[in-house]
Amino acid sequence: MFLNWVEHAPVIGAQTRRYYRVGWARIAKTQLVGMTLDRITTEEVDSLGFSGSPSYVNQALRTLRRLLGKAVEWKVITIAPRIKLLKELGREQTIDRETEAKLLAVGKQPMKDVLIIIQDTGMRPEEVFRIRIENIDWNRRLIFNPHGRTRASRRHVPISRRMFELLIMRCGKKREGWLFPSPRAESGHLTTVARQFRIARLKAGLPESLVLYCARHTFGTAAYEATGNPAMVMKVMGHTDARTAMQFSIPRSIRSAKPSISAT
DSSP states (O other): HHHHHHHHOSOOOOHHHHHHHHHHHTTSSSSSGSSSSSOOHHHHHHOOOOOHHHHHHHHHHHHHHHHHHHHHTTTTOOOOOOOOOOOOOOOOGOOOOHHHHHHHOOOOTTTTEEEEEEEEOOOOOOHHHHHGGGGEEEETTTEEEOOOSTTTEEEEEEOOOHHHHHHHHHHTTTTTTTSSSSSTTTTOOOOOHHHHHHHHHHHHOOOTOOOOOHHHHHHHHHHHHHHHOHHHHHHHTSOOOOHHHGGGSOOHHHHOOOOOOOOO
């Protein structure tokens, strides 16, 4: 019933559907599959011991939490157990030049180009996937992002020298359309490079805590260190909350610490 709702509910976007599918795939490998919903307790969930980075574990936990919440709405169970998420520290990591070089050396396209664009612009992955060629200002070397829930998200971002070369190669003679087209996606554009990133990370021998979104944090950190101006960081990254921008002022020595987080 839950998966049927995920696939057909009009309020769920394509990215959310995919998120729940992957989360369910992880849940399906646990002992919860053989249990009735009323037997799933907080203690049962805590004993699962999912492996992987906090964000990856939380994908399964959020899916389970959503499933149980819908079960309450559908009156299948009377109350859903409380499910506590792990603290996600992965996004606070940065991808330095050495790490980037390792990823690019073993990675495949289009992940490599997506990584470079996020590193050099601070754009969110979904914003990169939706870049349209007609929104590239070749003369001023800017890309306009018309998408976003807030006015701040709809902004111009700068094009670096290596990005300019990348865009020239990827666009060719085309002057309109998606920068990252995908005939298999309903939207017509690329929607994820998660699998390519995980494979590259494994081949490069990098920790699971390193995720693609770390590239956005890398840009924000570099922008703050170069200018010391949180307002500028807010503008270029599309933030509306100054507290979000201020996270990039954390000293590098603190950011690079790697506390141990248990998944159990």
